[in-house]
Amino acid sequence: MFRNIFIISLFIVAGISLSAHADTSKVIATGGATTIEGTAGGGIVPWAVINGYASSDQWSVTAMNTQVSVDDFTLHAVGASLSIDNRFELSLAKQTFDLDTMGGKLGQDIIGVKYKLAGELLYSTLPQISLGMQYKRVDDFGIPQAVGARSDWGLDVYLAASKVYFDAIAGRNLVTNLTLRATKANQTGLLGFGTETNNDYHLQAEASIALLLTDNVAVGYEYKQKPDQLGFAKEDDWQDIFAAWFINKHVSLVGAYVDLGSIAGFEQQKGWYLSIEGTL
Amino acid sequence: MLTAKHYFISLFVGLLLVGSGCASQPPTLYQQLGGNVGISLITDDFLVNLSQDKRIVHHFAQTDIEIFRQRLIEHLCVVSDGGCEYQGASMFDAHIGLHISQADFDAVVGHLINALTQQNVPIAARNALLAKLAPMYQDITYH
Numbered sequence: 001m002f003r004n005i006f007i008i009s010l011f012i013v014a015g016i017s018l019s020a021h022a023d024t025s026k027v028i029a030t031g032g033a034t035t036i037e038g039t040a041g042g043g044i045v046p047w048a049v050i051n052g053y054a055s056s057d058q059w060s061v062t063a064m065n066t067q068v069s070v071d072d073f074t075l076h077a078v079g080a081s082l083s084i085d086n087r088f089e090l091s092l093a094k095q096t097f098d099l100d101t102m103g104g105k106l107g108q109d110i111i112g113v114k115y116k117l118a119g120e121l122l123y124s125t126l127p128q129i130s131l132g133m134q135y136k137r138v139d140d141f142g143i144p145q146a147v148g149a150r151s152d153w154g155l156d157v158y159l160a161a162s163k164v165y166f167d168a169i170a171g172r173n174l175v176t177n178l179t180l181r182a183t184k185a186n187q188t189g190l191l192g193f194g195t196e197t198n199n200d201y202h203l204q205a206e207a208s209i210a211l212l213l214t215d216n217v218a219v220g221y222e223y224k225q226k227p228d229q230l231g232f233a234k235e236d237d238w239q240d241i242f243a244a245w246f247i248n249k250h251v252s253l254v255g256a257y258v259d260l261g262s263i264a265g266f267e268q269q270k271g272w273y274l275s276i277e278g279t280l
Numbered sequence: 281m282l283t284a285k286h287y288f289i290s291l292f293v294g295l296l297l298v299g300s301g302c303a304s305q306p307p308t309l310y311q312q313l314g315g316n317v318g319i320s321l322i323t324d325d326f327l328v329n330l331s332q333d334k335r336i337v338h339h340f341a342q343t344d345i346e347i348f349r350q351r352l353i354e355h356l357c358v359v360s361d362g363g364c365e366y367q368g369a370s371m372f373d374a375h376i377g378l379h380i381s382q383a384d385f386d387a388v389v390g391h392l393i394n395a396l397t398q399q400n401v402p403i404a405a406r407n408a409l410l411a412k413l414a415p416m417y418q419d420i421t422y423h
Contacts, residue, residue: 023335055387214403
């Protein structure tokens with residue numbers, strides 16, 4: 001059911017983008033990249049920015065395809081988003097998580113919304129502040145349930161603040177982000193939500209920092225705090241160092257080296273992240 | 281638009297001014313932008329970029345471009361600590377009733393960045409100038 005809605009939605013977004021081309025105005029790189037959860041941000045941390053280059057009274061669509069390959073697992077994410085007025089963002093993402101060593105796979109679908117509450121990334125003393133929500137549902141509850149998850153769906157709520165400091169380091173502009181997320185997710189939702197004994201929300205902090213070496217090339221670091229609540233195996237925070245190349249306002253590439261820590265008993269999961277994004 | 285003769289006179293005067301400065305001082309932002317000559321060239325590229333943008337050019341339908349150009353040059357000189365006197369209205373007063381939207385402002389920022397790039401202004405000077413201009417968003421938009 002959800003899969004059908006997802007596919008239909010992708011077609012609708014693709015149809016809109018083909019039928020009319022928005023003439024967008026935002027400065028290059030200010031839409032950020034797209035996270036594996038489908039929203040504008042870095043690679044793993046949502047930012048307060050609205051995806052794409054739509055400014056006031058404009059709309060924009062994006063599509064992304066991302067692969068993360070670590071020692072014993074491979075994550076593949078595809079997604080699309082619609083942004084309106086540089087104010088509101090609707091996003092869809094589909095993740096599959098291959099258990100390369102163990103065999104089998106996990107997966108989840110994510111519907112996200114984000115609304116800019118205050119501030120402007122480039123223009124205000126106050127950071128840009130956005131409120132976001134992500135509805136997540138696992139494809140198959142079999143494995144998550146077997147390892148102690150309570151629910152096959154969850155709702156993450158986050159508040160993100162993003163600000164660009166001009167001429168900050170060696171004359172370059174610095175992008176800073178802080179995100180607070182309330183979540184019940186195990187391994188971001190791939191292993192379900194909550195536990196048999198605990199259904200509480202956990203407040204987690206996530207942060208990104210990026211330096212724009214040129215107008216369209218950025219290097220940065222991200223840290224994502226995560227709950228550790230399933231008894232069968234330890235869950236670690238995630239982090240990555242990344243380089244983003246906004247080739248133009250329609251195509252961007254992000255490469256990263258990621259450290260996902262311990263996943264399902266497999267220690268020190270490190271590897272590569274590669275993402276391509278198209279924007280209209 | 282300036283003629284080539286104007287440019288050469290400006291360039292000559294500019295060189296005299298640069299030559300008379302103390303060499304050991306770190307260059308001011310005004311100097312990094314190329315002084316009066318550089319700012320004039322940046323302004324001309326900026327105006328050409330604006331004039332070619334159908335999204336925003338209608339905002340300048342009632343504008344006396346020669347006066348607008350002079351005020352822009354003065355303004356860039358003042359914000360880059362070039363010691364000029366800005367004779368125009370405040371940013372707030374100058375934009376009353378123009379209903380400048382965020383999209384307009386974003387587009388103008390893009391054209392300024394392009395003009396600075398076209399004039400080979402170093403990225404650090406470009407960002408330093410943007411740092412001074414970006415907060416003017418509040419005074420320019422939506423009134």
